Amino acid sequence: MNDATGMPQSAVVIGGTSEIAGALLQALVRRRLRRVVLAGRDEQALAKVAAHLQAAGAEQATVMAFDVTEVAGHAAFAGEAARALGQVDMVLVAAGILGEQSESETDPEAAARVLTTNQTGPAAAMVAFAAELRRQGHGRIVVLSSVAGIRVRQANFVYGASKAGLDGFAQGLSDSLAGSGVSVTIVRPGFVRTRMTAGMDPAPLATTAEAVAADIVRALERGSPVVWSPPAMRWIFAVLRVLPRSLWRRLPG
Numbered sequence: 001m002n003d004a005t006g007m008p009q010s011a012v013v014i015g016g017t018s019e020i021a022g023a024l025l026q027a028l029v030r031r032r033l034r035r036v037v038l039a040g041r042d043e044q045a046l047a048k049v050a051a052h053l054q055a056a057g058a059e060q061a062t063v064m065a066f067d068v069t070e071v072a073g074h075a076a077f078a079g080e081a082a083r084a085l086g087q088v089d090m091v092l093v094a095a096g097i098l099g100e101q102s103e104s105e106t107d108p109e110a111a112a113r114v115l116t117t118n119q120t121g122p123a124a125a126m127v128a129f130a131a132e133l134r135r136q137g138h139g140r141i142v143v144l145s146s147v148a149g150i151r152v153r154q155a156n157f158v159y160g161a162s163k164a165g166l167d168g169f170a171q172g173l174s175d176s177l178a179g180s181g182v183s184v185t186i187v188r189p190g191f192v193r194t195r196m197t198a199g200m201d202p203a204p205l206a207t208t209a210e211a212v213a214a215d216i217v218r219a220l221e222r223g224s225p226v227v228w229s230p231p232a233m234r235w236i237f238a239v240l241r242v243l244p245r246s247l248w249r250r251l252p253g
C-alpha cells in the first residue's frame, strides 16, 4: 500500500531503463520502495538498473521483457507483473521516443512509430494496469507526459502530438477512476538532460532527471494530480497556451 505520505512500497516501471524513471526509483528506494518490476526491451540494461536498486536497498528488482508497442500482450503482462509484486502501489509509464522530426513528418512508418510508442502503447498499458489496480482497490499510475503536448509546436509536432494524446488520455482515465481508490498522476516535464535529449541545445529552464524526480516525489506526498517540472512551466504554459497562433508559429524552434 502507498503509505500515509503517499510513498509506494512496490512499483512496475514501463520503460525501466529511462533516466527519469531511474532517478525517481532511486529517490523512492530512499523512502519506502522495496519491490520493483522493471519492464522494457533491453534486458541487460534493465538488469543493471535492477542491481543499482538492490544496492540502494530494494529487496526485489525483477526484470521483464516488454515492448510497449505490442499491445496484444499488455493485459497478460499487467497480470504477471501484479503477481510478481503481490500488490502494485505504483505503475510508472516512462516509455517514449523523441524520434527525428524531419523523418517523422515525411515517413509514415516513422510517424506511426513515435505515436505508437508514446501514445497508443502507453494508453493500452494504462488500461491494462487500471483494471489490475481497480481489482486491488488502490494504487497510482504515474505517466510521463511532456510540456511538448500542452501546445504542439511545428518544430516537433509528431512527438508533441503523441504527448498531447497521451496527456488527454491520462486525464480522462483519471476522471474515470474517481472513487475507485486508484489515481493518476500526470507529469509534464520541460527539457530534461537525459540520453533522449543528448546532443540537443538545452531549452530555457532545462532541468535534470533528479530534479524531475524530486518534483514527482513532492507531488506524490501532496497527492497532486499534475506535476509541472520545473514548476514554473505551469505559469509559462498558461501564457503560451493562449498566445495567438501567428505569434506561436514564430517562436524559435
Ligand SMILES: NC(=O)c1ccc[n+]([C@@H]2O[C@H](COP(=O)([O-])OP(=O)(O)OC[C@H]3O[C@@H](n4cnc5c(N)ncnc54)[C@H](OP(=O)(O)O)[C@@H]3O)[C@@H](O)[C@H]2O)c1
Binding pocket: 014, 015, 016, 017, 018, 019, 020, 021, 039, 040, 041, 042, 045, 066, 067, 068, 069, 093, 094, 095, 096, 097, 098, 117, 144, 145, 146, 147, 188, 189, 190, 191, 192, 193, 194, 195, 196, 197
Ligand atoms: N528527456 C526529456 O527532455 C523529456 C521531457 C519530457 C518528457 N519526457 C518523457 O519522459 C519519458 C522518459 O524519458 P527519458 O528522458 O528518461 O529518456 P530515456 O532515458 O531515453 O527513456 C526512454 C525509455 O523508453 C523506453 N522505450 C522506448 N521504446 C520502447 C518500447 N517500444 N517499449 C518499451 N520501452 C521503450 C526506453 O527503453 P530502451 O532502453 O528499450 O530504448 C527507455 O527506457 C519519455 O516518455 C519521454 O518522452 C522526457
